[in-house]
Amino acid sequence: MNKKRSLTGDRPTGKLHIGHYFGSLQNRVKMQEDENLERFVMIADVQALTDNFNEPQKVRNNVYEVLKDYLAVGIDPNKTTIFLQSMIPEIAELTVFYSNLVTIARLQRNPTVKTEIAQKKELFGESVTYGFLGYPISQAADITAFGGELIPVGEDQEPVIEQCREIVRKFNSIYGDVLKEPEAVFSKEKRIKGLDGNDKMGKSLGNAIYLSDTDEEITKKVMGALTDPGRIKKDDPGNPNICMVAYYHNLFSKGEVKEICEECKAGKRGCVACKKQLIENIIKELNPIREKRKYYEERPEELKRILMEGTKKAQAEARKTMEKVKKAMKLDY
Numbered sequence: 350m351n352k353k354r355s356l357t358g359d360r361p362t363g364k365l366h367i368g369h370y371f372g373s374l375q376n377r378v379k380m381q382e383d384e385n386l387e388r389f390v391m392i393a394d395v396q397a398l399t400d401n402f403n404e405p406q407k408v409r410n411n412v413y414e415v416l417k418d419y420l421a422v423g424i425d426p427n428k429t430t431i432f433l434q435s436m437i438p439e440i441a442e443l444t445v446f447y448s449n450l451v452t453i454a455r456l457q458r459n460p461t462v463k464t465e466i467a468q469k470k471e472l473f474g475e476s477v478t479y480g481f482l483g484y485p486i487s488q489a490a491d492i493t494a495f496g497g498e499l500i501p502v503g504e505d506q507e508p509v510i511e512q513c514r515e516i517v518r519k520f521n522s523i524y525g526d527v528l529k530e531p532e533a534v535f536s537k538e539k540r541i542k543g544l545d546g547n548d549k550m551g552k553s554l555g556n557a558i559y560l561s562d563t564d565e566e567i568t569k570k571v572m573g574a575l576t577d578p579g580r581i582k583k584d585d586p587g588n589p590n591i592c593m594v595a596y597y598h599n600l601f602s603k604g605e606v607k608e609i610c611e612e613c614k615a616g617k618r619g620c621v622a623c624k625k626q627l628i629e630n631i632i633k634e635l636n637p638i639r640e641k642r643k644y645y646e647e648r649p650e651e652l653k654r655i656l657m658e659g660t661k662k663a664q665a666e667a668r669k670t671m672e673k674v675k676k677a678m679k680l681d682y
């Protein structure tokens with residue numbers, strides 16, 4: 350019986366935050382219960398270089414940070430193959446083959462690429478690199494090298510998966526039916542906003558809570574979160590709809606959130622007490638994750654072993670795909 354494969358990954362450009370946690374991480378952990386699935390998770394260090402080519406040490410450092418975050422949230426190396434992209438040369442090879450099947454205009458129209466280029470003006474200036482523009486092609490290589498069919502990602506990645514589907518169809522129509530068409534799997538939660546209300550959460554914005562944050566860091570960040578600006582005095586009625594503390598209570602205080610919002614609207618709950626309750630609940634949720642992370646922080650050899658064993662398995666799979674691809678493309682010398 351052929352099991353379906355899921356494949357996903359992250360660019361190691363920083364530690365993972367609660368946006369990742371509610372976005373795709375919980376989904377990936379849940380998918381581990383599915384017996385009919387083979388799971389692959391890639392630490393996409395080569396893709397990270399497409400927008401961090403000038404900071405190789407940062408990418409290198411964050412490979413292990415992301416790995417620790419994965420293990421801490423419960424991605425289990427016995428159930429999920431965790432591997433390193435740069436050690437799979439077939440991905441680079443496939444990227445070259447697929448680049449003939451994609452036009453420059455199509456890449457420039459890709460909404461994900463467009464948005465990201467606009468966000469990275471500082472790095473790219475007026476003209477984007479060939480590598481970054483082409484990242485949907487290399488991501489199609491990531492996916493198809495492992496026959497990935499289910500791709501758990503954030504909604505912002507949907508156009509990249511769609512472009513992968515196009516590449517697969519084009520490849521199959523020219524060279525024969527070799528590649529599988531993937532499908533994106535989204536989590537229930539939409540993209541999580543930052544503590545300042547910004548749609549995007551990130552280090553440079555200082556508005557994210559990381560899975561590895563200390564009690565002090567969490568406290569400081571939540572105390573600075575955006576609340577209803579119209580609320581001056583403690584007993585002014587508040588509007589939870591424009592309060593980031595209420596927004597985060599929705600994520601971390603499931604059983605309590607209704608009462609919290611009622612009290613706020615009635616002017617019966619001060620923002621400071623409300624923030625303190627949120628801090629407590631975030632710490633409660635993150636504590637087991639941070640403890641597991643600490644276990645791995647103290648065991649670098651174990652981390653290395655996990656990553657190399659996963660990579661070895663992944664290499665064998667990519668080789669099998671390459672054999673089929675080269676045969677189909679008449680490159681099987």
Ligand code: TRP
Binds near residue numbers: 356357396488506
């Ligand atoms: N581009 C993805 C992101 O930024 C990360 C990624 C790299 C990925 N390779 C992938 C996701 C393959 C899914 C499948 O989130």
